[in-house]
Amino acid sequence: MASASATSVQSQSSLPQNTCTVPLLGVRGPGGVQLVTSPVHSESVEKVLSHDVENCRLTCFSRSGHQFVMGDGTKVQVYCCNTRHVLYEINKRKICAIKYSPNDTYLLLFEPFSAVPGEEEPPNLFIYKSDTGELVGQYVQKRQADWCDQLIYEKLNF
Known part of the structure; x- marks a missing residue:
């Protein structure tokens, strides 16, 4: 029984970092932001991360969910999403939109x-490496309507 448990842990640790092993749901409510999960064949829901943030403006999952x-x-x-730990923080006060590139x-x-x-x-569109938070570019984008699609499909090839 103990060896089966150890195998399970080893197989999860060998997964690529950009693979989320547990399905998560982000919930924003009057009490803040919570990440919740439920095992596939269970009716119970488990709160895995909770933030008592009254001023939460934006939330976003990466396209792959990691x-x-x-x-x-x-x-x-x-x-x-696998460890539920902060990877990095970016000090920006006025962010009004967040998006990932097509391949995260x-x-x-x-x-x-x-x-x-x-x-x-001043630049108002900022591009960061998603795995490290390193700033790789900043641009002036006057219109918000198509800010991301125009950048991704016309200017950058990623």
């Missing part, structure tokens, strides 16, 4: 465009 992003108005936190290589953050007349337009 990362969960939460923005609270002062920073963006990226969580690993990059995390894109969008702030509303604002400029002061006579000054250079």
Whole structure:
């Protein structure tokens, strides 16, 4: 019996990091943000991560489901869905949209465009490596309507 348990742990640890082994659901309510899970053949629901954040503005799962992003108005936190730990934080206050690139290589953050007349337009679209949080690019994008699709499909090949 003990060896079966050890095998199970070994097989889970050998999975690629971008594979989520447990299905998760992000729930945003008056008490904050919670990640909940339920075993496949069970009627019970288990709360695996809870944040008492009243000012949660945005949440997003990566396309493959291995990362969960939460923005609270002062920073963006990226969580690993397998470990439920913070991978990294990005200090951005005005983020109004979050999206992953089609293959989850990059995390894109969008702030509303604002400029002061006579000054250079500040970048408001930021691209980070999704696994490390390293900033790899920043651009000026004036319109929010198609901010991500235009960037992904016309300017960048990732």
